[in-house]
Amino acid sequence: MIRRFGEAPKADKRYKIRPGAYVILPRGRDMLVTFQEEPTPEFQLPGGGVDAGESPLVALHREAFEETGWSIAYPRRLGAFRRYTFMPEYDLWAEKICTIYIAHPVRQISDPLEAGHSAHWLPIEAAAELLGNEGDRHFVQKLL
Template identity: 45%
Template sequence: MIQFKDRRGHEFTPTAQSIVKKREGAFVIALHNNKVLLTYQKHAIDVPELPGGGIDEGENALEAAQREFEEETGIAFPSDLTADTDFDIHANFYADDVKEFWIYDQTYFLYTKGLAPLYFDGRKPAPEQGFKEWISIDKIDALGMHAIHKDILKKVIPS
């Protein structure tokens, strides 16, 4: 049986009655001065995550990542930014807030240049009833952040 992980890293197995669906998503990894921009959403305010989400019909992954970044952070995505790299992963994700199992193909866009105008200190409110914050990368291990996103950051950020 296929195992799915929720945002906290707990494993779940779907039953015959479970909703299982394919989903595509795109996310922004914004790194500036050894800090990464994270959001805290109302459905899991204790679990910081990378800005991003589902790809809407008619969008490509980059368009979705930039739209989701703006929606979740309230920060306009600069049109002149170019990703250092992008990469795809596959994740079996249990979305505990909606009780769905997602066979989730995700694209991540890493940005490390031109982010100074987006930087701020401390926590600031974010549009989706949460907040946003730049977190030092040396604190990532101690954070109870989104398990998939934490694994991605560990692979992307040099030790």
């Protein structure tokens, strides 16, 4: 059974399962995160949805690059959690199955490619408090 974080599912909504891959990118006492401006401004672990026909690791590399501009290496799975949420950019009620990895940030190749995202280095302790969802914070806090 996968642990749930956040709100319980609403009985009057139909949820679509949305698998995703997200990454903790530590370097020394800091970690690389993305700041997403829309729909709600928040710090997030880089990552996102696994597209149809795509493996979670391919999605992880793609999403981390799109949201931070950094290449990553040596991803290792830490665990997973589920959360129920409305995704306004897709007009979708989603049951997100979030698989969390840890990896090495290798080098910055470009600015973030995804509109409304910016890359930030935060102290790990600060990220553990500032990340926008409880599941992400849980996995970062486990590293501390």
